[in-house]
């Protein structure tokens with residue numbers, strides 16, 4: 073078996089999720105290569121080559137791959153497919169965008185967001201917002217898989233993979249990059265943070281999210297939100313945790329003014345310890361919380377910040 | 381421009397699911413079904429494009445069992461002009477759905493295809509991207525804005541996408557595929573007179589055989605289980621108690 077992992081990177085940095093995807097590849101077993109595609113990505117390739125367990129980093133460095141648009145990237149992956157039995161990517165918005173296109177080009181199914189590897193062709197994955205876990209088996213010769221990064225341990229740094237330049241340049245007339253508005257954030261990334269504190273509709277407005285800042289600073293936490301808080305415009309979309317937002321599984325998750333709808337729980341219920349702060353003692357979030365505080369968040373948050 | 385909108389019949393998003401005792405699948409008998417929420421957003425976007433004069437005709441399509449006609453009627457009540465039902469009682473995986481939709485795209489030649497980004501049953505998030513690949517179209521997935529005119533070049537659509545780091549905007553050559561995210565719009569409810577009118581709108585049926593598509597899949601579902609339940613914990617009386625528990629019991633501080 074041989075596995076190709078699609079590296080994810082932003083601003084010349086290898087994304088943390090890639091080491092988790094290599095972890096999933098190790099669980100499948102076999103030779104592991106990484107594809108780094110982008111514009112001016114020598115640094116990313118070097119970082120990828122340091123990941124344990126990787127044999128070869130294949131680098132497609134060309135302006136056509138800037139911004140990771142799905143059309144050229146999927147075509148490139150489809151061209152490399154014959155060398156591999158599996159292709160893996162993180163179940164991030166990038167992996168979700170690109171991999172199904174690869175699967176269709178190769179006329180195979182995709183297995184989305186695997187939670188575990190049962191064998192090289194059998195995997196567990198969540199369905200119905202994580203309220204059921206399906207075990208699926210693939211008989212396709214080429215398997216296309218996205219990986220829930222929080223479900224696999226990352227591999228360490230310490231490897232020394234070879235780096236090989238690819239001269240395949242695929243450009244696509246189908247799409248064109250126009251622009252990007254990326255959140256500027258000094259905090260840890262939501263998907264990888266050890267502590268996450270999230271606010272919901274109960275926060276009342278965007279300004280009140282500042283009440284979470286001081287606590288997040290003290291705990292080194294990332295800040296998340298419910299869909300209701302994002303829809304209401306309190307905070308930007310990249311902060312949404314849930315079935316259709318980000319999946320997190322930190323050591324500590326603190327839900328503030330969040331009722332605990334199944335779609336929100338889908339994104340955080342694998343956290344090690346859950347704390348809920350809510351004024352409604354019947355809020356469903358308390359059914360999954362290890363520790364609950366019933367009360368007004370506007371009184372509890374300042375006290376918590378001060379006493380931490 | 382003709383707009384094709386794909387809709388899926390799924391379990392209502394408020395329903396708590398049950399796994400069948402034999403673990404073969406989720407039990408859908410006597411469960412409330414509805415249009416997938418992301419598909420409602422897709423229909424709404426098509427209707428808004430028609431209201432703006434960008435779309436001239438809206439064709440709703442579904443792949444599914446006989447009962448899925450309910451969801452097509454809903455789409456018609458919301459503003460679709462006609463509907464196509466690709467009827468099959470079999471379990472159809474995303475790739476086969478994409479192939480069936482490709483068959484309909486070949487027949488209908490739409491300028492734009494809008495789908496939900498994922499269905500809340502399988503949570504696959506695949507069909508739109510697969511259709512785009514098969515039809516050799518560009519794809520604007522996870523859209524929070526779809527724009528025509530207003531500085532957008534002729535023959536293109538501009539799509540703003542919700543990505544992990546924020547927002548990305550791309551221009552796609554038409555015809556193109558768009559998949560909807562939650563914040564693209566807020567779907568309207570169907571009004572009673574429109575529900576009555578929808579009953580008279582044309583609804584055609586197709587079969588996978590007629591479209592020349594095999595719905596066989598390389599995937600088999602071996603087992604469906606309920607995940608380990610999280611046990612609810614305890615309610616504490618004060619912030620001091622919480623800090624103490626986090627430090628000394630859970631040891632996460």
Ligand SMILES: Cc1cc2nc3c(=O)[nH]c(=O)nc-3n(C[C@H](O)[C@H](O)[C@H](O)COP(=O)(O)OP(=O)(O)OC[C@H]3O[C@@H](n4cnc5c(N)ncnc54)[C@H](O)[C@@H]3O)c2cc1C
Pocket residue numbers: 271272273274275297298299300301312313314315316317318328329330331332333334335336339349350351352355367368369370393417418500
């Ligand atoms: C297709 C689909 C996908 C979805 N995906 C997601 C998703 O990915 N993520 C997500 O989060 N949701 C998602 N949702 C939405 C979800 O169903 C809920 O609507 C949403 O999570 C509710 O957010 P909330 O808990 O902040 O708001 P609410 O349910 O309104 O809860 C607010 C809570 O704040 C508490 N509160 C209010 N004031 C105070 C106060 N002063 N002090 C303490 N507590 C207070 C209230 O008691 C209440 O429990 C999705 C829905 C659909 C249909």
